[in-house]
Amino acid sequence: MKKICIVGSLNTDIIITTQKYPNRGENISGEKGMVLSGGKGGNAATAVAKLGKEPVLISSVGADYFGDNLLADLRNNRIDITSVKRTPLAGTGLTTIIIDAIAERTMVNAPGANALLSAADIDRTAERIKECGVLLAQLEVAEEAVVQAMKYAKEYGLLVIVDPAPVEGITMRAIRYADILIPNEQETKYLTGIDVNGVDDAVEACRYFETIGIHNSIIKMGHRGALVYASGHWEFIDAIPVEAVDTVVGDTFSGALACSLSEGKNLFQAARFASVVSALKVTRLGPQIGIPTIEEVEKFIDERNLQRFLMT
Template identity: 50%
Template sequence: MCITVVGSINTDIVALTDDYPLRGETIFGKKIEFLPGGKGGNQATAVAKLGEKVNIIGSVGQDLYGDNVINTLKKNNVTTKFIKRSNEFATGTAIITIDQTAENTMLVLKGANDDLLPADIENAFFKLQESKVLLVQMEVPQETVIRAMQIAKEKGMYIILDPAPAEGITMKALEYADVITPNRQETKHMIGIEVNDIESALHAARTFEKMGVKNSIIKMAEKGSLVYQSGQWEYVKAIPVKPVDTVGAGDAFAGALACGIATGKDLVSAVEYATIVGALKVTKLGAQTGIPTLDEVNKFCEEKNISQTKLEKSR
């Protein structure tokens, strides 16, 4: 059983500070880290750390940063043979600032991610062995994402669209997705609905349904998630934790959701699992280094007395 992730691979330059500088202002920060990142890389790492087989299709530069991120993915048991080495662009970079509340701002330089082309997707899928779930986001070219979803649909794969970041969203991708997972910002960007409670999340889900998306997970951060399936809905509460770094929390959630679907969980149970993994992620620094392993998830559930069946690797 395998999951395929199509998406971005970056180096994250993370600066920790008590407060954000005002425009034109210079302040002193606390710490800087150079960490592996990118939504595709983060989500593939989450899948691998949670014990499932995963391929990543992405693009990095012919540079040291590209070498480093590939080596890190390999160490985390992600299959990297479908990563393209671009001759034209440097490895993508995200410049991230995290303040004392653990909230973040990002400036993403896409670099080699823009060199992941539909032809690269076709070549990779031709060589791919059986894969049950496709997980995509919007940090690589839109036509590349669409082509991946089209081929996955032809192969009968379950397609999860994480429509992030908001700036990269293409509404055309909605027609190929089996489920979408927008957060509050992405929901507002796509359909103009401000989500702040269950009622507004339900309104957003029903609006997506009118657009042809029968299944959606409306994420509301500390307010939990609304899971909508063909007219039926359930609310999944957030798990309170002390946040350290929210970067990559949505990616950890997406990777865990893909694992849940691939191993036969129903959508609500998969979201409950993803909620646990996402909560654990924000307690640690680093979009990939902070993602918990399967053993850490099980231990957390036992310590917090969370009603979650002990999980086992499917392989």
């Protein structure tokens, strides 16, 4: 089975949980503080590895303490780091995250070395991309690197999934090579101008994506579920009810989706599998340490009797 290529960020996440989100200028006490490995690329690659597939991660970190720790955690998760750039020209990316009493996250990111991943770096990893069957591209690194990776993916016949996050990184150039686009509600509004308040709005947005040449898309709608659209056919997949402790799960979803698609599943089947993995992830804190293994996912499926849900 071919590998899965991920082009995305590596960040150190500084996480604080609190009952009350602070007002501007306010100084309050939190409950728990953690420093964990994160970044959209690292998170998705970790999901791919924990779900039993082989990721090829293309990213960039600084030549610093945070970079050392990130690479050590990736190695511990059996992720090949030979295509991760180390640069002395910028520090490793940092993200400050506040998680409130209802498990919502507020984040500020300093991209650091992620912004220095270049098209030339992608050229140097072209043979690694060629080994893969799926490319998962995210926009928390320099656009030129993302576009160059997608060009190679098209040349080599890879399926291209684009997770268009964060919003400030979205351009038509960054999504034009997507076979499958997987925005959340905020990103969908940025791309289409449509407020996604329900299923009808999500379908309208997916039809808009078709007009610009993207025939397959998934609108991620948080705790409600996801609208899956494939060449005119659509289905709304309800989220699996769980007690959430950390609601940001997009990277786990995208990694699980890529894994299922790499096995030849159709978009609806793959989205159902990604929903199951995501449901288990939101019950755990931590961008990478909270991602379940394939064995834990299979146990969750049995405990919840989700076999029929996955086969529908």
